Amino acid sequence: MATTITSVDAILVDLPTIRAHQLAMATMQQQTLVIVRLRASDGIEGIGEATTIGGLSYGEESPEGIKLTIDTYLAPALIGQDATNVHGAMARLNKVARGNRFAKSALETALLDAQGKRLGVPLATLLGGTVRDALPVLWTLASGDTARDIEEAERLLAERRHDTFKLKIGRRAVRDDVAHVAAIKRALGDRARVTVDVNQAWSEADAATGIAMLEAAGIDLIEQPIARENRVGLARLAARFVVPIMADEAVTGPEDAMELARLGAADVFALKIAKSGGIFGMLRTAAVGDAAGIALYGGTMLEGSVGTIAAAHGFCTLPQLAWGTELFGPLLVKDDVVVERPAYRDFALHLPDGPGLGLALDEDKLAHYRRDRA
Numbered sequence: 001m002a003t004t005i006t007s008v009d010a011i012l013v014d015l016p017t018i019r020a021h022q023l024a025m026a027t028m029q030q031q032t033l034v035i036v037r038l039r040a041s042d043g044i045e046g047i048g049e050a051t052t053i054g055g056l057s058y059g060e061e062s063p064e065g066i067k068l069t070i071d072t073y074l075a076p077a078l079i080g081q082d083a084t085n086v087h088g089a090m091a092r093l094n095k096v097a098r099g100n101r102f103a104k105s106a107l108e109t110a111l112l113d114a115q116g117k118r119l120g121v122p123l124a125t126l127l128g129g130t131v132r133d134a135l136p137v138l139w140t141l142a143s144g145d146t147a148r149d150i151e152e153a154e155r156l157l158a159e160r161r162h163d164t165f166k167l168k169i170g171r172r173a174v175r176d177d178v179a180h181v182a183a184i185k186r187a188l189g190d191r192a193r194v195t196v197d198v199n200q201a202w203s204e205a206d207a208a209t210g211i212a213m214l215e216a217a218g219i220d221l222i223e224q225p226i227a228r229e230n231r232v233g234l235a236r237l238a239a240r241f242v243v244p245i246m247a248d249e250a251v252t253g254p255e256d257a258m259e260l261a262r263l264g265a266a267d268v269f270a271l272k273i274a275k276s277g278g279i280f281g282m283l284r285t286a287a288v289g290d291a292a293g294i295a296l297y298g299g300t301m302l303e304g305s306v307g308t309i310a311a312a313h314g315f316c317t318l319p320q321l322a323w324g325t326e327l328f329g330p331l332l333v334k335d336d337v338v339v340e341r342p343a344y345r346d347f348a349l350h351l352p353d354g355p356g357l358g359l360a361l362d363e364d365k366l367a368h369y370r371r372d373r374a
Helices: 063-078 086-096 101-119 146-158 174-191 202-218 229-241 254-263 277-290 307-317 361-368
Strands: 005-022 029-041 045-051 134-136 139-141 164-169 193-197 220-221 246-247 268-271 295-298 343-345 347-348
Touching: 005 063, 005 101, 005 361, 029 063, 029 101, 029 295, 029 307, 045 063, 045 101, 045 307, 063 086, 063 101, 086 101, 101 277, 101 307, 139 146, 146 164, 146 174, 146 254, 164 174, 174 193, 174 202, 202 229, 254 277, 268 277, 277 295, 277 307, 295 307
Parallel strands: 139 164, 164 193, 193 220, 220 246, 246 268, 268 295
Antiparallel strands: 005 029, 029 045, 134 347, 343 347
């Protein structure tokens, strides 16, 4: 008798952050997760997570919209389906709804988590096994205050938690942003890599000016300097400068990866399981980049522990991951909804032991932070 999916719940969870987190398009004071709980007829539950940045200011999906999509369209399509056939379930969802990658990623994670528990193996084992057990993790310095950012970086270096730092820029005038970044790079010197993320905020002309100055200041990587749609502009910038240009918002799946590779529009791809529609979509995107000689980087949507560890299982299986990851989401929130939070030490995130994701929900904290608790 087949093991079938019996219920799917999507729960909005609001977690406070340790500080305001400034991006080009928004300032985050808290993070909202969509936690998915998928139960099957054999009594096994799988968990997943969908998380966005800055409501709808970043992309087309919001936490509230993700929950509505799952409750109204995706969950009903899954009920009664074979819980052990992840590809079959996802193929069904792709017929029911176009796009909605974040929602689908959370459901795929929950299916994989449940299957790992069913078979008694880690999620990464379902993907063919790991080539690394730990992932280098950078930290974003996003207070906007130069002295405070330098102090924070020095402390994290001393604690051996991070030795690569990303600056979110694009809110201020180009020269002001560059001065801020250059001062931090001077203070840290060769002890740390420093990268910047413009989050599409610059015009191509501003990007040409800004990148030239950032390159002169010794910055290691420039992420998505101009609008995702301007692929030809990205190609012009990538050809013009030595410092690597990374595509993030411009690459959601293997089709985007193919076109960017054809144009020579990026030196690095930022991979994210949410924007790829799940771990398998991310692996397909990574394979295109790898084949094209484009370096890979494990990105984040600032997920909590569930989404972060799901991504980590996928990234640990990639043959190449030259630029490490930015899976620091759990470190940005003051609390989480899992029993044991992920382990960060020696500049890396370490995969938990145990079947599936290797995580368990903390029922008390979930009850406390869920938006509908009243």
